[in-house]
Amino acid sequence: MRLLLLTFITSTVLQAQNLVPNPSFEDTTQFSNGQPKVIAWQTNIGSPDYFSPHILPPFDGYKTPVNIRGNQAAYSGVAYFGFGVFNGNRLNEREYLQIKLNDSLRKGQYYEVEFYLSLADSFHNAMNS
Numbered sequence: 771m772r773l774l775l776l777t778f779i780t781s782t783v784l785q786a787q788n789l790v791p792n793p794s795f796e797d798t799t800q801f802s803n804g805q806p807k808v809i810a811w812q813t814n815i816g817s818p819d820y821f822s823p824h825i826l827p828p829f830d831g832y833k834t835p836v837n838i839r840g841n842q843a844a845y846s847g848v849a850y851f852g853f854g855v856f857n858g859n860r861l862n863e864r865e866y867l868q869i870k871l872n873d874s875l876r877k878g879q880y881y882e883v884e885f886y887l888s889l890a891d892s893f894h895n896a897m898n899s
């Protein structure tokens with residue numbers, strides 16, 4: 771499964787505000803090998819894949835929009851993450867992203883979470899919950 775544009779978390783009571791830093795994964799620094807490292811986002815050991823037109827060889831297969839998983843443009847901007855939520859061969863393997871929000875969530879406050887998912891062309895199954 772491919773994650774397209776994670777997240778706009780907004781408050782629905784007051785004026786909407788985005789609590790997620792770098793929500794479209796566009797802000798990056800460089801690893802020592804020259805590949806982009808997405809600012810503020812952390813991944814687990816399963817290591818979700820970062821797709822961007824700024825990927826350098828030998829990782830050309832992770833460019834956008836055409837890459838090793840198919841053809842998918844980002845919902846906004848040019849980058850997205852791909853991650854697996856189920857692997858029938860390794861039942862406990864999960865990939866995920868995490869980030870520290872710009873502000874704490876408050877008890878009794880309503881929040882809206884919105885993100886976009888797209889099943890990769892090279893996959894045939896998806897989870898519905």
